Amino acid sequence: AGRKFGFDETTTDSDRIFSDERSDAGVISTRHDSHAHFVLQALKAGKHVFVEKPLCLTLDELAEIEGAYIDALTPALSQGEREYRGEAFSPGGGEGIDYAGTRPLLMVGFNRRFSPLVQKMKALLAGVKGPKSFVMTVNAGAIPADHWTQDPEIGGGRIIGEACHFIDLLRYLADHPITAYSQSG
Template sequence: MEPLRAAIIGCGQIAGKHVAAMAELEGALTLAAVLDLNESRLLRFAEECRPIYPAVRAFRSVDELLEKSDAELVVIATSSDSHSELALKALRAGKHVLVEKPLALSMREAREAVAEAKARGLKLAVSFQARYMPQLKAMKAAVEHSRFGAIGHGVVKMRWNRSLSYFKESPWRESWAKGGGLFMNQCIHYVDLLQWLLGPVQSVYARAASFGQDIGVENTGVAVLTFQSGAIGFIEATTNAYPASLGTSIALFGEKGSAELEGALLDKVALWQFAEKDAVPVPQPEGISHTPLYRDLAKAIRSGAGSLVEAVDTLPALEIVFAIYRSIASGEVVKLPLNQFEMRGMSWME
């Protein structure tokens, strides 16, 4: 079978991880095209890709890429505020789409993209690659097989460091209206994992602030999630930890089992204890990577099967993040579902 032909829109830092993942799959995918509005970055990135993909073409406009490239899959790795518009354009051009998180900055835009993909019989996926780590899959399986018993609560701790220059070199990162902010830009991965593990959320209460940095978004916050199951979720997050990033953890606590994964890549098993000793073996952790995501997505595109990161299945995480921001802005508990919510036009603590 011919390799799946992919194009990448946006040649920033994350794009290199996508190329590396494609290369690891040994012929299952090939990079056909790249695009960036920054000419020097585009040409530099194209040259870096050519030792692996000598036929890669550099494009300077989205319309030109969609019209003249033979790519089947378009990967969107641009700033968050452009994701939904580019996804819709690519879908309407008949391309499958993989979007870096978040899919959109409103539920309306997100649902529109999901509906467009469904109507055209195309795949629309979101880069929640942490779902593929075997240790997270093992935790998910333990939940599905009721190994935890009644789960009382789940906890996420995200203690990272992002310098002031990180925000200033890409101004969208310090704008709520453009998809910046601790919960949307960094913590959304762990919001997704907690919801993926514990199911639908009923309500959200959140508080946040910015400390020590003159930026237009929060760098520290907490959120309390009440799940429909009755379980409570607690998220503690910062990008202002001293002196450097101190790691991340996710934990579930139930009447018959408790488990916690920690480390920079959630690649350490800190706790794995169940009443049924042999039923839930300790997983062999792996680091986070886009490679299994691409393996799964390429198979889904070729076979028509589903993937683990179908956009429709990631909408709950996006909705929770929107509820977090509504709660931060209003100071109130926010009940789900949210019928309408727009990050566009919002500014920090307005």
């Protein structure tokens, strides 16, 4: 990634990256099972973070990342905002973003929302009032069962490692927080 995007310096020493005061951001493009560790390290060092998807593999990692992110924002938040920890920090909401760059930004690399065709779809859907319903069919190629992405502990499996793109895309197009309803018989 460093060569491809022309970074001044690349290294495999994460301590060096996140302790270097010359850098204000980190790009995490490592294997899925290391994302949470590096995101936490970067947030605790006060760095902006771009992490390739998935953000993490487990709910425990997600809770830890959320806590670290809220802690990084805490100096600038009111008590009510600190306690709320809800929609103000939801993906795509924008309300919790510090555009001046004084607090760390965290972005997950869901790239499909930025494609020209998706941008056109988003513009066309902007005029639709009320709930939107979507059906998406995905025809993904086969990945061998022994491939690292199929291992739930290393790659997260197909849903976490790949279907997350489509979940993010539909969430983006719907322009509404995800809600879930379930019922058992």
